[in-house]
Structures are given as structure tokens and as C-alpha cells.
Amino acid sequence: MYGVSPAYFYSSFGPGFRPADILDALPGIRDLGYGAFQPEAFRAEISSAWTGADSGRIADRARDLGLSIGPFVAHWLGSNFATPEALGRRGLPEGTARALEIAAALGGAQVFAVPLPALVLDREGGSAHGAAIAAVRAGLRGALVERLGLLAEAARRAGFRPALELLPGNVLGGSAEFRDLLSIPGLENLGLVLDTGHFHAMGEDVPSLPGQLGGAIAATHLCDNDGIENLSRPPGDGTIPFRPLLAALAASGYRGGLDVEIVCPPGDVAREYRKARETLDTWMPPPPASPPRTAAADPRVASPDPMNAPGPGARNLERSPV
16 A cells, blocks of 8 residues: 655645644545555644544544544654663653554554664764774664653553664664664564655665565664665665565565655645655556456366466555555
């Protein structure tokens, strides 16, 4: 199923979008041919004002429109992982309980996603690069693992699968460092939001990630860029090879949504998201060919050669609602 990431609301209304804006946007999402959306509170002050009635109205409108509610993205919780000072605080990341309350009231997919933003090292917003950031990450790893463990446990107790979205320059690193986390007790079921634009800008081989990460992929943000600047452009507007990526997702057994993420001016939202869905349609792996019907009792009809049967890479991507 095609869906939209929270970037749809960000592009339509700006970073201060409210539950009422999400509610108003839902008919347009359906009219563009999408079947799901990822709700989000981008700023902490929006989460503070978000009520149970807001969640109920969004859930009711989505149901009436035939839309599925995808993973909840608690964007503002990323501030707990943005600086060494924030990571050094003890206890559950601030705002987690409120975020889980909002997500539970919405219903929908049981994935609770938190972004790890670029690590800020000074008051001027400076960040480290290369060997310098590797040293900083090593020094903060213990604090990071502790805070992620508390976050993951809280999410599981609330009935959610915890997941991370990795932005360039974050405190953890890339796909290799994420895989390392999965060997830590309490983080074995940690999920990943596969944001293709972020990973491409981080220099990763995006089509290889589903094979490397397997069942760890809990959701997607499908966008494109040139691999240098961390932009969220429509698939096809950059240099990410989406055909092999979609085939790899199919082969990996990923059963979640294909959620598009485009950041653009408000007046371009409908055009860009429609174009993205249509483009992705042309790149989807074909369904496996059906074997010829044979009469088992008729010796004149040859049996299909098992060596020519479609392998797992030829399976069509299952589009279950998330």
C-alpha cells in the first residue's frame, strides 16, 4: 500500500502543523491515490496541546475515508538525542509518555518511530565530521544505548514496536551501527525507518539495505536526492536506483507500507505526490509468473522444471496496511 510520510503535512502546513491540519488533509491524501498516512507531532508544543479527542477525530475520519494509519513519528523526541548534554540526562527521554499516549489513542500500525537528528556539539550549532564524529560517537555510545533501552522498553509496554529514523550526522551512525544495536539485550526487536534520502546522503548503498537489515525495516520514507545534500525529493528526481530497491524490499519479506516523503512548497504538494505514486507504480517488481496448468494424469504434459521457478527476489511486494 502506498502512503505518505509526515512530510506531506510538513509541506502543506509548515513545521507547526496541528492535529486539525492532519484532519483537513486526509481527503486530499485519498484523492491522490494513497491509502495510508503516518501521523506526527513535529514540535513539542503541538504534542502538549494534542488531545484524545483530536486523535479520535483523526482515527474516525481516516476510517470513513478508507485510509490506514501508519507508524506514529514522535519527531520532537529527537531532541533527547541531539546533544551530548541531552544524552547525558538519566531516565526515560523527556516526552516519551506523552508521545505514546497520543500514538495509542490514534490506533493504527503498532510502530513508534523516533528520529535521531544530527548531533549538535556547540551552542552555535556546530557538528563534527569524519574521525572527529567517530570519536564523539564512541564516547556517547553508553549513554545512547541506555536511553534507547528505556525508550524501547516503554514502547513495548505500550504495545508498540520501537523504531529509529537515522538522519545524517546522528549520534549512532549508519546501517552498520544500527545492526550492532540489535545484538544488545532489550534492543533485539528495534525497528528502522528506511528513509532512502537520509541513507543516500550518508553515502550508503540504498538497494542493499533491505538484504542487510531484513526484518528490522519497520517502515519506509521513500524520497530521492543527489547523494550529497540531504533533500527529500520525489523518487526519480535524484540518483537513487529505485527499481532494485523495490525488488530488494520484496525479496526481504517487508510487508509494511511504501510511504512517500517529499518536502516541497505547499502549492506543489498535490502535483509532486501524485507524480511520485505514478512513478513508483512503473517501478514495482512484476508478480511471479503462474506455472502452466497441467493434468497430472496426462503423461504428454511436461511437469514444470523446479529449477526455473521464481525465486524470492521475483515475489511481488506485499502491500499490507501498516
